Amino acid sequence: MTTDQPTPPDRTPVDAQTATRELTLALLFLNRMKETPDKTLPPLWRAWKGYDFDALDALEEAGFLFGSHRAKSVCFTEEGLAEAQRILAKYGIEDRR
Secondary structure, eight states, X not given: OOOSSOOOOOOOOOOHHHHHHHHHHHXXXXXXXXXXXXXXXXXXXXXXXXXXXXXXXXXXXXXXXXXXXXXXXXXXXXXXXXXXHHHHHHTTOOOOO
């Protein structure tokens, strides 16, 4: 029996811990806001952090985010912005900003 439905692309399984970290970064990225506290410096991209603290710590250790643990938001590094865009492409998510 055949169907007219396309075959989904093969996807490599991702473990839950990796998926949580990657999707947390993607969600932070999708909810980012631009901040320019000092006009002589490049803008900061900031997002509210209401996410799993272990995932946030891992993303900070990977060099994708920075900021105080006391603050309610985090800032993206250039590497974090690029990695978030790569993850969005991986999951077929469009960034509309």
